[in-house]
């Protein structure tokens with residue numbers, strides 16, 4: 001199937017919309033823009049397509065009620081604005097979707113929800129059930145509780161990871177710009193890229209500052225990163241302006257189409273690679289590097305020569321070779337303070353001296369991803 005046909009024939013679509021496409025010039029949610037977006041989503045639903053919406057805009061929606069003129073700098077103030085704005089935003093969507101007889105559901109995610117195995121399964125099951133019930137899930141980061149260490153930080157990447165989590169066959173990124181340009185679109189000489197077939201097509205692209213409204217966070221950089229995550233996992237991506245969404249979904253040549261470059265990988269590992277901040281580093285000897293990188297084996301204590309950082313069992317850590325360069329990331333099975341007593345010891349010795357609980361892998365291969 002051609003990639004254009006994959007766009008028009010997609011049965012499950014994740015649509016991400018940025019703050020700049022939902023707000024008025026003076027700030028605050030623009031009901032008319034929400035309505036236009038919902039009309040497009042409802043049309044998709046009428047064609048039998050399952051839709052998940054990743055919507056930014058909580059912080060922007062919270063500014064006016066709090067008497068703020070622009071996005072605050074500090075995290076606590078942003079969290080307060082998101083707390084006020086998220087309810088208003090979802091209320092707007094709920095009302096608009098109801099006009100089309102569609103029920104909205106809210107899903108607020110943190111990084112932990114999708115990287116820890118039990119949480120990940122839970123998130124997947126929640127989406128599956130919502131879609132089965134015909135609900136249109138509206139996803140955002142749980143800004144109000146996310147601390148700087150456990151934030152995705154941008155919804156473009158979140159949308160790419162959600163697309164993979166729900167097994168979507170298309171990701172649509174809607175912005176205030178009609179696609180990816182080879183230079184900042186403020187430059188009149190810049191031209192639109194219709195198709196991105198591979199990473200090499202991105203080499204000459206220059207990315208400028210974020211949009212004029214100043215309400216978006218990541219700018220074009222995070223959209224390109226999100227497109228690379230999704231396409232690397234086999235999901236085509238359309239990047240276009242919110243007011244061209246209907247045309248793009250109908251298969252018209254608008255915006256930028258990023259073609260799939262890779263194949264699907266187990267979902268949780270994609271999150272592990274792209275959504276987590278390592279809490280520490282394990283240094284490996286050359287034999288352990290080979291075992292993990294080439295034979296895809298679990299990491300055993302015998303191959304570890306050192307550890308840094310404050311982590312507890314279940315946290316993400318980077319695995320580094322003797323040169324100190326991280327080559328893999330995994331969820332560690334021990335607390336940082338336990339590791340020194342394990343260094344270089346065989347599983348057999350650890351079991352004999354410390355008990356059967358110490359025979360376990362330091363990082364299990366199912367919880368490991370090569371970077």
Ligand SMILES: Nc1ncnc2c1ncn2[C@@H]1O[C@H](COP(=O)(O)OP(=O)(O)O)[C@@H](O)[C@H]1O
Pocket residue numbers: 017018019020021174175176177179180181182183184185186205206207208209210211212214215216217218219220
């Ligand atoms: N090479 C480029 N191609 C397209 N847009 C670019 C490029 N460089 C910078 N931009 C800017 O990125 C902006 C989109 O980012 P942002 O405002 O964060 O959007 P959103 O709120 O939709 O996430 C555009 O308005 C555009 O001005």
Ligand SMILES: N[C@@H](CCC(=O)OP(=O)(O)O)C(=O)O
Pocket residue numbers: 017018019020055056057058059060082140141143153154155156215216217218219
């Ligand atoms: N979670 C934040 C938005 C973060 C974000 O990525 O914003 P944007 O660049 O407008 O997509 C919010 O709802 O305000």
